[in-house]
Amino acid sequence: MKHIVKIITLLVAISAMWIGLLEMSVVPRSQTWLLSIYFIVSLGCYGLLMVGIGLMHFPTCPQEAVLLQQDIVEAKHYLKQRGVDVGSE
Amino acid sequence: MEDVRPEGGAGDKYSLIVPTYNERLNIALVVYLVFKHLRDVDFEIIIVDDGSPDGTQDVVKQLQQVYGDDRILLRARPRKLGLGTAYSHGLKHASGNFVVIMDADLSHHPKYLPQFIKKQQETGASIVTGTRYVKGGGVHGWNLMRKLTSRGANVLAQTFLWPGVSDLTGSFRLYRKSVLEDLINSCVSKGYVFQMEMIVRASRKGYHIEEVPITFVDRVFGSSKLGGSEIVEYLKGLAYLLVTT
Numbered sequence: 001m002k003h004i005v006k007i008i009t010l011l012v013a014i015s016a017m018w019i020g021l022l023e024m025s026v027v028p029r030s031q032t033w034l035l036s037i038y039f040i041v042s043l044g045c046y047g048l049l050m051v052g053i054g055l056m057h058f059p060t061c062p063q064e065a066v067l068l069q070q071d072i073v074e075a076k077h078y079l080k081q082r083g084v085d086v087g088s089e
Numbered sequence: 090m091e092d093v094r095p096e097g098g099a100g101d102k103y104s105l106i107v108p109t110y111n112e113r114l115n116i117a118l119v120v121y122l123v124f125k126h127l128r129d130v131d132f133e134i135i136i137v138d139d140g141s142p143d144g145t146q147d148v149v150k151q152l153q154q155v156y157g158d159d160r161i162l163l164r165a166r167p168r169k170l171g172l173g174t175a176y177s178h179g180l181k182h183a184s185g186n187f188v189v190i191m192d193a194d195l196s197h198h199p200k201y202l203p204q205f206i207k208k209q210q211e212t213g214a215s216i217v218t219g220t221r222y223v224k225g226g227g228v229h230g231w232n233l234m235r236k237l238t239s240r241g242a243n244v245l246a247q248t249f250l251w252p253g254v255s256d257l258t259g260s261f262r263l264y265r266k267s268v269l270e271d272l273i274n275s276c277v278s279k280g281y282v283f284q285m286e287m288i289v290r291a292s293r294k295g296y297h298i299e300e301v302p303i304t305f306v307d308r309v310f311g312s313s314k315l316g317g318s319e320i321v322e323y324l325k326g327l328a329y330l331l332v333t334t
Contacts, residue, residue: 064198065306
């Protein structure tokens with residue numbers, strides 16, 4: 001099943017539930033379109049929240065830059081001795 | 090980090106495909122580090138150079154003198170022909186049963202190769218992918234804007250695609266050769282969207298995918314290749330994957 005089909009199925013299921021609630025007068029008819037608004041707004045908020053959290057906990061590794069520099073020095077030294085051109089650009 | 094020394098299962102050979110364009114200095118460093126970290130492993134490095142004007146191929150030939158032209162294969166192309174085709178091209182010359190794809194600019198550090206191999210051996214996975222976004226992994230050299238776009242892109246992809254991996258655009262991966270062949274034949278995108286398509290299709294096809302945290306140090310030498318139109322390209326790619334996978 002293509003992914004988009006899964007998503008559409010999910011949306012259809014949610015809409016069906018909402019229509020059910022409308023039919024049963026649990027939700028007043030005047031607020032028919034509220035689901036779409038709720039849905040989009042919550043999705044947006046969820047997205048922003050995830051981005052924010054992710055940004056706060058973005059894993060960084062400054063020590064890796066140092067290690068990399070050491071590796072580069074070691075590599076250049078070894079290769080230069082063996083005739084590989086490692087002059088800087 | 091403890092030193093991981095895999096022995097490579099009996100008969101396993103790893104073909105490392107490294108596409109290059111103007112990576113004259115970096116390719117030498119990468120090759121040195123690969124040989125340093127893969128001591129007891131049967132491997133070959135396939136360098137697919139797209140006609141670099143900076144003399145990358147000359148440096149590769151010098152490296153072949155040092156390490157042997159049975160371990161370092163230069164399979165060049167006349168000009169820039171794209172990443173996806175670079176992998177297919179490299180794959181045609183790969184004699185290993187496992188293939189690793191990695192960048193030449195040192196953002197993918199060869200020291201993780203033993204961990205990729207070990208993970209594959211332990212789990213029998215068809216694909217082992219490096220992830221920068223979990224604990225133990227990380228990025229260095231990105232400013233806030235870059236982190237924001239990366240995080241935003243990731244949240245979008247996770248929310249809508251449910252890809253099954255934490256790092257969708259990463260391209261440091263180990264594949265079983267037959268699996269890579271299958272995926273390359275199934276994917277049509279270009280550039281880094283191609284990387285996304287590969288891993289999403291792999292997930293959809295039910296291939297066993299494992300992740301290894303990796304650290305990614307951005308661009309020590311050479312110029313960066315990320316710009317604003319990449320965002321549009323990404324969104325188009327996401328929409329495409331949403332509908333076709």
